[in-house]
Amino acid sequence: MAESAGDGGDEKQCAEEGCTREAAVRLYVPWEADRDVCAAHGRVLAQRDGVVAEPLPGDGNGWG
Numbered sequence: 001m002a003e004s005a006g007d008g009g010d011e012k013q014c015a016e017e018g019c020t021r022e023a024a025v026r027l028y029v030p031w032e033a034d035r036d037v038c039a040a041h042g043r044v045l046a047q048r049d050g051v052v053a054e055p056l057p058g059d060g061n062g063w064g
């Protein structure tokens with residue numbers, strides 16, 4: 001029962017190590033498992049060849 005620092009209920013947290021932001025983007029990584037990351041990480045990681053970023057459904061998250 002780890003207490004999350006989030007201010008909401010079931011928002012997913014960014015999957016990147018040490019990042020506590022809310023996940024806003026799903027990354028499809030051909031050589032790794034799909035994972036949800038925050039918009040900032042999504043922008044960076046989506047620049048890699050073959051990686052596809054797709055906004056997660058939900059309220060406007062500033063992506064796109």
Ligand SMILES: [Zn+2]
Nearest residue numbers: 014019038041
């Ligand atoms: Zn992040």
